[in-house]
Amino acid sequence: MSQKVSDLSDVIPYYFFSLVSSCLSLSTGMVMFSWGSWGLLGIIVLSFYVIIPYLLFAVPLQVLFNKHPKKFSLLYLCLYIFFSLLAVFIYSSVLNFDFSMEVLTTMNHYAISLSAALFFWFWDSVFLQGSFRKDCCF
Template identity: 75%
Template sequence: MELWKLSEKVSKVSDVIPYYFFSLVSSCLSLSTVMVIFTGGPSWGLPGIIIFSFYLVIPYLLFAVPVQVHFNKQPKKFSLIYFCLYILFSLLTVFIFSWVLNFDVSMDVLTTKNYYVLSLSAAIIFWFWDSVFLQK
């Protein structure tokens, strides 16, 4: 590969990195705010939002951002197909993290309402911010 082609690709990637960052931060803050409101009430407040945001960065970075990068190759603003795929990956991510954090090999997590609420909330929020910041 010629050097100027490589430089052009690096330039393209560096132009969109801030948008990925804004989408990630907005998603983490939004989902942590929803979690604080519905789980801890006002007693958690701002410290709860900050703490939850730090925990949410890991699954979003591991699962959602790679999917987001793939979707950004063919950008579509507020696409229902992208939304459904985000839900699918969100269900998988929440299952894996609940399994790892609880060290529970049973499938009991799939019967809880919180599993589906958290998965759907994470997907909606990430899809919204992805459409706002990255999809053209």
């Protein structure tokens, strides 16, 4: 039991770096392509805004995937995209109090979902899949 706790505590900083890098990357992309005048303030604000869906949807997947680490796996990317589409739909529906399917007709929904999945998959592969010790399983 203590070995599992020790192994988990060794990996937690990598989860944190992956999450923070993903949030900053997605926020920077969103500011560059849509909120250009916001600059650094927009990146900081959006980072706090996008951390919630990452924590609720992507991190649990990341923990599951890291039981069998594969660096830059296309299967993992496809699953991240699927759950990102779902997360962006739910998150935007809840924030806008609009549970209609109209959000699926906007290009922003797909652009944000794909970007969120790509950034998270990339940073997950860099920080966790490549750094994860092979002898560590929990």
